[in-house]
Amino acid sequence: MIKKTNTPGTGTIRYLLGNSTFSFSCHCGVACFTRCCHDADMYLYPYDIIRLKQCLDLSSGEFLAQHIVTAFRENLSFPDVMLNMSDRKGRPCPFLSKSGCLVYEDRPYSCRAYPLEPAMSGDGKDRMAIQCYVVRHRYCLGHREQGDWTASQWMADQQMADYNAINAKWAQVAALFSNNPFGQRAFENPAMKMAYMASYDVDTFRRFVFDSSFLSRFDVPSDRLDEIRDNDTALLLLGFDWVRRFVAGQGPLQERPGADRSNPS
Ligand code: SF4
Numbered sequence: 001m002i003k004k005t006n007t008p009g010t011g012t013i014r015y016l017l018g019n020s021t022f023s024f025s026c027h028c029g030v031a032c033f034t035r036c037c038h039d040a041d042m043y044l045y046p047y048d049i050i051r052l053k054q055c056l057d058l059s060s061g062e063f064l065a066q067h068i069v070t071a072f073r074e075n076l077s078f079p080d081v082m083l084n085m086s087d088r089k090g091r092p093c094p095f096l097s098k099s100g101c102l103v104y105e106d107r108p109y110s111c112r113a114y115p116l117e118p119a120m121s122g123d124g125k126d127r128m129a130i131q132c133y134v135v136r137h138r139y140c141l142g143h144r145e146q147g148d149w150t151a152s153q154w155m156a157d158q159q160m161a162d163y164n165a166i167n168a169k170w171a172q173v174a175a176l177f178s179n180n181p182f183g184q185r186a187f188e189n190p191a192m193k194m195a196y197m198a199s200y201d202v203d204t205f206r207r208f209v210f211d212s213s214f215l216s217r218f219d220v221p222s223d224r225l226d227e228i229r230d231n232d233t234a235l236l237l238l239g240f241d242w243v244r245r246f247v248a249g250q251g252p253l254q255e256r257p258g259a260d261r262s263n264p265s
């Protein structure tokens with residue numbers, strides 16, 4: 001039996017899907033078309049930033065300056081990053097046009113996954129498992145459409161494999177922040193700012209890697225070094241490894257013998 005929960009006052013239902021199926025279809029013929037692209041509280045993950053900034057031909061710094069807001073919410077040690085809805089009537093997503101989503105091929109994970117809400121959990125040995133919840137908003141008529149999906153079928157249809165693989169690695173990093181490693185005034189903490197740069201501002205992180213003492217401190221194999229020069233995703237994964245190393249002393253990135261351990265860079 002599937003256990004369903006209601007969010008009081010919203011009419012939203014959420015339940016763990018498990019091995020069951022759900023009915024859903026979203027297309028331009030539904031009466032609610034683009035309703036969900038307005039006034040959304042949409043979290044962005046590091047790989048979302050890479051896909052969107054490439055799609056929009058912006059640097060990561062330009063994308064962050066133009067399109068995000070940050071807030072310390074559930075985690076007081078590291079900020080959440082959210083897409084900044086436009087100021088126009090109804091607060092539409094800045095990437096919404098009359099014909100639909102302008103960044104559809106690179107739309108964020110949350111848009112891609114809906115109505116699924118994947119939750120990742122680790123086994124402490126670099127393996128992550130995904131459990132999927134189904135979220136049903138009252139306004140969303142897609143749940144009344146035909147279509148019978150398992151979680152795996154839906155994720156394959158929405159081309160979520162790359163997102164899932166990288167978000168699983170991000171979940172390992174994000175789990176470290178729940179231990180409050182940056183103290184009470186985290187927003188002023190230099191190590192937190194380093195972790196934020198590596199996670200969300202990949203172009204600045206690239207300059208940091210190649211223009212600072214980073215490569216004399218950390219042992220980055222030559223094939224990985226070649227890859228990160230112009231591959232944002234490979235660089236992001238190096239950033240995750242670096243954050244894991246300086247926050248928790250874990251992960252595959254090794255310091256060179258004699259490196260100064262008091263300084264993340
Ligand atoms: S990114 Fe696209 S799908 Fe997501 S809210 Fe914006 S317009 Fe809608």
Ligand code: SF4
Nearest residue numbers: 026032034036140142
């Ligand atoms: S069916 Fe749901 S997901 Fe699709 S446009 Fe309507 S509200 Fe959005």
